[in-house]
Amino acid sequence: MGLLYGLIAVGLALIFGLMDVTNFAHGEFLMIAMYLSFFLFAFFAIDPLLSAPLVAAALFVFGAVIYLLIVRFAMRAKANAGMVQIFTTFGLAIVMRGLAQFFFTPDYRSIPQSWLGGKTISIAGIFLPEPQLVGALVSMAAFAGLYLFIHRTDFGRAIEATREDPGAVALVGIDKNRVFAFGWGLGAALVGLAGAIMASFFYIYPDVGASFALIAYVTVALGGFGSVFGAFAGGIVVGLVEATTALVLPPSLKSVGIYAVYLLVVFIRPRGLFGSI
């Protein structure tokens, strides 16, 4: 379960953690991805696992478009930039939820039969639910890919440089908007991947994103802003803490453990575990 949070958080780690843009609509991106995956299944009988690349590609376009149409202008604000970003993306989240309710109705939906749903696999005598296992593997791959992308490619370096100093970046001929639009697209594609995998074993409804989004923010902040590895570590910590809390406290309180650990960590290390900004 922890790596699943990690999977949701990895896209956010890029947008929120590396580019330092607040995105309160991250959960809604997840929701859209889950619906996409659901409809691909319902109409074309494509298993969520197969449709994952499609969903990710669609979300890439969606994320980039949202950036170019809306977020770009929110970042241009000279005053209260933080608040403008918070409330623009929050408004966006409300619109997306409303649209989902309008077009998809508030009903709970699920994908009844998929390759992953409800199956378990036995490795050396330990039974693991398949969806979580696949989620974990994809999550690790996504983190590794993002890490390499940020640290090994020019584009990754451009993203970090743009956050640090947009003015200087413009001087060396990098178009800030192109870099950030690409970053948003990539972040959305990653959450698209997460949504497609989760669609095979979670209920899908317009508000589904909200319950995961906060945990994703906590995961990114716990790991520390500006660090891909931090978000990965944050995901693992969150998963472990949740599992441990579930053993000692009633299930409805399991998130309390995560929140408490976040507070504890930032009180000791005010920049998260591996944060640099």
Next chain:
Amino acid sequence: MDKDFAARRRRDLIIAAVLAAIAALTPLFVKDVVVQNILILTLMYAGLSQSWNILSGYCGQISLGHALYFGLGAYTTELLFTKFGVLPWFGMLAGGVVSALIAMGLGYPFFRLRGHYFVIATIVIAEIGLLLFHNWEWAGAAMGITIPIRGDSWLKFQFLRTKLPYFYFALVLCCLAWFVTWWLEDSKWGFWWRAVKDNPEAAESLGVVVFNSKMGAAAVSAFLVAVGGSFYAQFVSYIDPESVMGFQFSLLMALPAVLGGIGTLWGPVLGAAILIPLTELTRFKFGGSGRGVDLIVYGTLIVLISLALPRGLLSLFSRPKKTGAAR
């Protein structure tokens, strides 16, 4: 400069008095219960947002966890009332004091945090509060508390036949929050807060005790929000954790101030006066469909206003030379 400032403050006070007088007279002309309801909510959110603005606007410590204090105010009042028969008036005071103390207790570790780490910490602490109340059997857990009807009276702050007393209390609350802000703006605290917001290091070097001034702002802000929570509980006469401590409350409190003009005296009032009637009307007009049209309209409005007027609606009224200079 100083003369200007003093004149502006006198003018603000006069405008406020006139507005309050007009507001106090509106119930004479507005008899429609739906409209009265909207007016009450508008005044309440104006007051809440004004209180939020003290910590987040003036002092610059963006809190998205003020629902915690709102909920604590509501719960303290109602637990004292239903379990011990303490009158809501005392409960209100108790709720305010409890919230202010908790705000200071939390401020101790929280104010070391900066930026996103601080904002997320405030969200998280309110969420912890929400979950704890959700599981606290004695306080009604997820079922919440239904406030028993003990008859119409100012003493018990319950009114069955008319909404007018609630209206006047909300007006008083709003005026109180405004007046406290007005008063603090020109006090030592007000100047400290703005210094802390703009540049904490510089403020510290000039002898501002940054930590204490943040604590002061947190306590005042939490106290007023908790009083608002008590009022809300009496007004709707039913509370459960989601309805008084949910994350959306934290945002709803911040929204009028942000839309109106964060860190300004009139921003929250202006923001609430526009936003709350709009919210209620869209809900009234489109909400019945159950298909989220009200959400679409509401969300679009928020996006448009935040994008078009990053410094809030109030910036429309300020003179151009100010617009250029401030950052």
